Amino acid sequence: MSRFHEARFLISAAAPAQFPPDAGAEVAFVGRSNVGKSSAINAIVQRRALARTSKTPGRTRLLNFFELAPLKRLVDLPGYGYANVPQVARRAWPPLIDACARAHRSGACS
Ligand SMILES: Nc1nc2c(ncn2[C@@H]2O[C@H](COP(=O)(O)OP(=O)(O)OP(=O)(O)O)[C@@H](O)[C@H]2O)c(=O)[nH]1
Numbered sequence: 119m120s121r122f123h124e125a126r127f128l129i130s131a132a133a134p135a136q137f138p139p140d141a142g143a144e145v146a147f148v149g150r151s152n153v154g155k156s157s158a159i160n161a162i163v164q165r166r167a168l169a170r171t172s173k174t175p176g177r178t179r180l181l182n183f184f185e186l187a188p189l190k191r192l193v194d195l196p197g198y199g200y201a202n203v204p205q206v207a208r209r210a211w212p213p214l215i216d217a218c219a220r221a222h223r224s225g226a227c228s
């Protein structure tokens with residue numbers, strides 16, 4: 119039984135302005151495409167499809183924020199490296215991932 123039975127999807131962000139308010143604790147999952155970032159989130163909350171997964175690299179295309187409990191969030195990021203998605207979408211990711219990393223370095227998140 120997961121400790122996080124109230125886990126819920128919060129928002130998909132395509133730009134830093136859409137990130138939830140920077141309060142509380144947040145853990146972001148960053149890594150190459152298809153390594154199992156979204157699956158790791160599902161394993162933590164013990165749900166099959168809270169975060170969407172796929173056998174094909176490039177499944178996660180936005181920053182998906184999940185709330186485990188009030189002010190405790192997980193963030194599922196698009197993978198870097200190979201991704202079977204249009205160039206125009208891929209070019210948007212590095213600045214988004216950088217913005218997320220900067221927010222995490224700011225100290226408000228952990
Ligand atoms: N063997 C094995 N396969 C796994 C594991 N975790 C995930 N997978 C599989 O790896 C594939 C990719 O999983 P995802 O969780 O979608 O990977 P991701 O890192 O979120 O991928 P992107 O969203 O493309 O960046 C799926 O087919 C999963 O079933 C694991 O621990 N072991």
Ligand SMILES: [Mg+2]
Pocket residue numbers: 155156157170171177178194195196197
């Ligand atoms: Mg994913």
